[in-house]
Amino acid sequence: MALVILPRSLAPLVPGLPHRASVDGETVGEVIHALDASWPGVADRLCEAGPALRQHINVWVDGEPATLATPVGPSATVHVIPAIAGG
Amino acid sequence: MAERLLLLVGTKKGAFIVESGPDRKSWTVRGPSCEGYPIQDINWDPATSVMYAGGGSAWYGPTVFRSVDLGRTWTQSSDGLTYGDDGPKISAVWSVTPAHGALYAGVGPAGLFRSDDGARSWQHVEGLTNHPTRSTWQPGAGGLILHSIVPHPTDASRMWVAISAVGTFETVDGGASWEPRNRGVRADFQPGPPPETGQCVHKLVMAAGESEHLYQQNHCGVYRSLDGGKHWDEITRDLPSEFGFAMAAHPRDPLTVWNIPLSGPEEGRFMPDGQAAVWRTEDGGDNWIRGDAGLPRRDAYLGVLREAMARDDLDPVGVYFGTSTGHLYGSADGGASWSAVVTTLPPIWSVEAIRVDE
Numbered sequence: 001m002a003l004v005i006l007p008r009s010l011a012p013l014v015p016g017l018p019h020r021a022s023v024d025g026e027t028v029g030e031v032i033h034a035l036d037a038s039w040p041g042v043a044d045r046l047c048e049a050g051p052a053l054r055q056h057i058n059v060w061v062d063g064e065p066a067t068l069a070t071p072v073g074p075s076a077t078v079h080v081i082p083a084i085a086g087g
Numbered sequence: 088m089a090e091r092l093l094l095l096v097g098t099k100k101g102a103f104i105v106e107s108g109p110d111r112k113s114w115t116v117r118g119p120s121c122e123g124y125p126i127q128d129i130n131w132d133p134a135t136s137v138m139y140a141g142g143g144s145a146w147y148g149p150t151v152f153r154s155v156d157l158g159r160t161w162t163q164s165s166d167g168l169t170y171g172d173d174g175p176k177i178s179a180v181w182s183v184t185p186a187h188g189a190l191y192a193g194v195g196p197a198g199l200f201r202s203d204d205g206a207r208s209w210q211h212v213e214g215l216t217n218h219p220t221r222s223t224w225q226p227g228a229g230g231l232i233l234h235s236i237v238p239h240p241t242d243a244s245r246m247w248v249a250i251s252a253v254g255t256f257e258t259v260d261g262g263a264s265w266e267p268r269n270r271g272v273r274a275d276f277q278p279g280p281p282p283e284t285g286q287c288v289h290k291l292v293m294a295a296g297e298s299e300h301l302y303q304q305n306h307c308g309v310y311r312s313l314d315g316g317k318h319w320d321e322i323t324r325d326l327p328s329e330f331g332f333a334m335a336a337h338p339r340d341p342l343t344v345w346n347i348p349l350s351g352p353e354e355g356r357f358m359p360d361g362q363a364a365v366w367r368t369e370d371g372g373d374n375w376i377r378g379d380a381g382l383p384r385r386d387a388y389l390g391v392l393r394e395a396m397a398r399d400d401l402d403p404v405g406v407y408f409g410t411s412t413g414h415l416y417g418s419a420d421g422g423a424s425w426s427a428v429v430t431t432l433p434p435i436w437s438v439e440a441i442r443v444d445e
Contacts, residue, residue: 012122013147013163044165045147048176056146082146 002031004078006042014042028059029068031078046080056083088444092399093157094407094428095138096415097126097437102140104158105429109442111405111419114428121152121161125179128234128394131441132185139206141192143179151180151192151206157443167209168192168200170216178230182394186238186246193233197224197250199262212262215248220267220284227252227287227306228352234393235291240298247291247301247316254286255303255316268316273307290334290393294341294371302344302372304334304393309346311372322372327359333396337404342371345398345406345422347391356390363387365396365408367422380424382416389414394437401442409435 001022011017017039025031029051036043048054051068059066060079072078094105094114101119126142138158143149150165168177175196182193183206190202192209199212224231232251239245244261247268254269272286287306294300299315308323309331323329328348337343345367349356358364363382366375383389390411399405406418413432418425 009122010147013150015162041164041166044150044168048148049169049172049174050176051172054146054148085145 001074002072002076002078004031004035004080006035006080007082009082010042010045010080013045014039017042025072027068027072028053028061028066028070028078031072032068056085057081058083091443091445092401092405093441093443094397094415094417095129095131095140095158095437095439095441096409096432096435097129097140097142097394098409098413098433098435099125100433102126102129102152102158102161103432105415109401111401111417116429116432117158119433120154120158121163124150124152124163126152126436127179127181128183128437129439130183130185131439132190133441134185134188135205136443137205139183139185139190141180141183143177143195149177149179149194151183151190151202151209153206157445164207165209166207167211168194170196170198170211179232181232181234182236184236184238186236187243191236191238191246193236193248195230195232196226197231197233197253199233199236199248201262214258214263215256215265218256218265220253223284224250224253225285235288237291237293237301240293240296242298247293249288249291249303251289252285252287252306254284255288255291257316268312269319270317271312271319271321272303272305272310273321275307289332292334292336292344294344295337295339297341300341302334302336304331304346306330306352309334309372320372322368325375326366327364330356331391332393333391333408335396335398335406338398338400340369343367343369343421344372345396347396347408349390355388357388358390361385361387363389363416365406365418365422365425378418378422378425381418382425392436395435397438397440399440399442405440407438407440409438411435 023034096103103118129140138154140152152161152163200209235249237247256265308329310319364379396408415428
C-alpha cells in the first residue's frame with residue numbers, strides 16, 4: 001500500500017481525514033479515488049474537471065513531481081502539498 | 088429564549104458571525120469559520136435554520152459550507168458542482184440562495200446549480216448554460232459570474248438570475264428555459280444601441296411584497312422594473328455616481344431600497360470624493376436621500392462589493408454594509424445614521440442579517 005501524506009489544512013474540510021493514510025492504487029488518480037472512498041469529498045478538494053489535479057495542489061511520488069496518471073508503486077510515498085500561493 | 092440579531096459576514100479569509108441583541112448596540116464577533124475559505128456569499132434559509140456560505144479557494148476549489156448550529160460548526164461539499172470533464176472549470180461559488188425547499192448556487196464561469204439536499208450534492212441547471220446567447224457571453228473585470236439569484240416569492244417555477252457583463256434572465260418553467268430581461272438597461276461600454284444581452288448587472292433585488300417589482304444596480308446606472316424585468320426604467324438621477332455594486336431592499340416597503348454609489352469603474356471604485364455615504368430612495372427611485380451621519384466624511388476611500396450590504400427586518404429597519412477594507416457599519420434607523428460595528432475584519436465580500444431565538 002502506498003503511504004499518502006496529506007496537508008494538515010485539508011483535514012478540517014474532510015471529517016476524519018488523517019495526516020497520513022495507507023491506501024491501494026496504481027496511479028495517483030487511483031490513490032485519490034481510494035482516499036475518497038474512505039473519506040468522501042477529499043477528491044473534490046484535490047482534483048478538478050479534466051480530470052486533473054487542482055492548479056495549486058502539488059503531488060510528488062517518491063520525491064518526483066506527479067500528475068494523476070503517475071504510477072504509484074506498492075510501497076511508494078505520495079506527498080500532497082498545497083503550492084506556495086495566495087495573499 | 089432570547090432574541091439575537093446575527094450579521095453573517097463572508098470575507099476573503101473565512102466567515103464571521105457578528106451578533107447583538109435587538110437593540111443593535113453591543114456586538115460580539117465569532118470566527119473565522121469555514122477554514123479561511125474566501126466566502127463570496129453567505130446566506131440563511133429560514134425554513135430550515137441552516138446557514139450556507141459559498142466561495143472558492145485557490146488550493147481546494149469551489150464549495151458550499153453549511154451550518155446547522157448558527158455558524159458554530161460547518162461542513163462542506165461540492166459533490167456535483169461541475170460542468171463535467173469536458174466543460175470549463177468552476178473557480179468559485181458566487182451566490183447561495185434558498186428557494187422553495189431547494190438551494191441554488193451561482194458560480195463562475197457563469198452557471199446555476201441546484202441542491203435538493205441542503206448543499207450535500209448539486210445538479211447543473213443546464214437550461215441556462217445552454218441559452219442560445221451563451222456563445223456571446225464575455226466576462227467582466229470580475230469574471231463571468233452568476234452573482235444574483237432572485238426567487239419568485241410564491242411561484243417556485245419562476246426565478247431571475249443576474250450575470251456580470253451578460254445581464255438578467257428569467258425562467259418561468261423551473262430553469263428549463265430562460266429569457267433575457269435587459270430592455271432599457273444601458274451598456275455604454277460597447278457601441279450601438281443597447282443589446283438584448285451584454286449588460287453588466289451588478290446586483291438584482293426584489294421589492295418587498297411585489298413579485299414583479301425589481302431593482303438593479305448596474306455598471307451603467309440604477310434601474311427599476313414593474314413588470315418582472317421585461318422593461319427597465321433608469322432611476323440614477325440625483326445619485327453622485329451611476330456606478331456601484333451593493334443594493335438592499337426594504338423588508339416591507341416596496342418603494343425603499345438602499346445603494347452605495349462608488350466612483351467610476353476606471354476611477355477607483357470607492358466612495359465618491361472619499362466621503363462615505365449610503366443612499367436610499369423611499370419613492371421607488373424618483374428621489375434619493377443621502378445618509379452619512381456617523382460615517383467617515385473624509386479620506387474614506389472605501390469599496391463595497393455586491394453582496395456586502397444587508398438589512399434586518401426590525402422596525403425601524405437596520406441596514407449594514409461591509410467594506411473591502413474590513414470595516415462593518417450598521418444603522419438602526421433605516422440608514423439615516425451609522426456607527427461602526429467592527430473595523431478589523433478581513434476584506435468583506437458579503438453581509439446578511441437574520442434574527443434568531445436562542
